[in-house]
Amino acid sequence: MSVEVTWPKYAWLNGKIVEWDNAKVHVFVHGLHYGTGVFEGIRGYYDNGYIKIFRLRDHILRLFRSAKIIHMEIPYTIDELVEATINLVKANRFGKDIYIRPIAFRGLGSFGLRAKNPVDVAIIAVEFGKYLKKSGIRCTISSWRKPPADSIPIYAKVTGMYLLYHLASLEAAMNGYDEAIMLDVEGYIAEGSGENIFIVKDRKLITPPVYDGILEGITRDTVIKLASEMLGLRVEERRIRREELYTADEAFFTGTAAEITPIIEVDGRTIGRGQIGEVTSQIIELYNMTVLGKIEKYRHWVTELTSSPP
Numbered sequence: 001m002s003v004e005v006t007w008p009k010y011a012w013l014n015g016k017i018v019e020w021d022n023a024k025v026h027v028f029v030h031g032l033h034y035g036t037g038v039f040e041g042i043r044g045y046y047d048n049g050y051i052k053i054f055r056l057r058d059h060i061l062r063l064f065r066s067a068k069i070i071h072m073e074i075p076y077t078i079d080e081l082v083e084a085t086i087n088l089v090k091a092n093r094f095g096k097d098i099y100i101r102p103i104a105f106r107g108l109g110s111f112g113l114r115a116k117n118p119v120d121v122a123i124i125a126v127e128f129g130k131y132l133k134k135s136g137i138r139c140t141i142s143s144w145r146k147p148p149a150d151s152i153p154i155y156a157k158v159t160g161m162y163l164l165y166h167l168a169s170l171e172a173a174m175n176g177y178d179e180a181i182m183l184d185v186e187g188y189i190a191e192g193s194g195e196n197i198f199i200v201k202d203r204k205l206i207t208p209p210v211y212d213g214i215l216e217g218i219t220r221d222t223v224i225k226l227a228s229e230m231l232g233l234r235v236e237e238r239r240i241r242r243e244e245l246y247t248a249d250e251a252f253f254t255g256t257a258a259e260i261t262p263i264i265e266v267d268g269r270t271i272g273r274g275q276i277g278e279v280t281s282q283i284i285e286l287y288n289m290t291v292l293g294k295i296e297k298y299r300h301w302v303t304e305l306t307s308s309p310p
């Protein structure tokens with residue numbers, strides 16, 4: 001999906017809140033040339049004068065794990081980036097749902113491949129609505145595969161990895177579909193271009209295991225917990241064959257941007273009855289309450305800030 005964005009007033013760059021137009025780096029930065037960066041995507045929901053940020057700390061923790069995998073030292077602490085995100089969101093005085101994008105990348109120095117240039121860190125927060133159609137989407141299996149585990153760190157949210165997802169997403173759109181589904185190296189279902197995937201079979205949730213070439217999604221984790229702890233559903237983490245997806249009772253994507261998006265068609269096969277399934281809609285309802293901090297048990301996932309649009 002292409003995403004239209006209205007630019008906000010401020011961004012955060014290398015320790016300071018700066019005017020949007022001044023949030024700039026040089027064309028010689030290493031991250032631009034070689035994709036040596038790590039990033040996160042976090043949502044904040046506007047609710048009656050508050051912005052509620054979902055699982056902020058978990059996202060920042062994953063940013064640090066991603067950085068460690070690629071030998072990158074982020075020159076701030078976890079607490080400092082959590083705090084910086086909160087301050088940036090407050091400064092922008094949003095009055096709508098937002099998306100927050102922290103990013104750390106190798107900056108200026110050498111263009112040597114092994115150069116460990118100083119790391120630049122930025123946080124961007126923009127108003128952001130829905131990413132994929134909430135009524136359900138049509139998908140296609142991509143001709144682009146997930147690479148094997150020893151080729152590029154799939155577990156890390158690394159900027160360079162997203163060329164693959166860009167190509168898969170673009171290919172799907174060019175062929176008239178809403179989103180791509182990528183297979184792993186052995187031909188099992190892996191994930192979408194920016195989403196994890198679940199199928200429902202006899203009211204049981206099935207999702208590929210994390211060692212199978214997928215990102216360990218925070219929304220995936222949220223859904224596993226909500227489904228098992230709140231709905232009493234069985235959740236199996238195991239490989240999914242392509243035919244199982246085609247014949248599933250229901251299927252959906254999970255992701256920060258995608259939230260819970262029903263999949264209603266794959267490669268010309270209708271999934272279930274071709275509309276949002278019963279289990280999927282129960283999960284959507286619970287997820288929507290959870291991100292707003294309306295379920296006591298998961299309130300600790302929500303960072304609540306007052307926000308009054310000017």
Ligand code: PY5
Pocket residue numbers: 040041042165191192193194195196214215216217218219220254255256257258
């Ligand atoms: N898989 C991939 C490849 C992803 O990029 C993402 C997140 C997910 C799964 C879901 O992870 P989580 O639930 O932790 O968000 N994708 C980004 C997002 O913010 C968007 C990238 C374009 O949703």
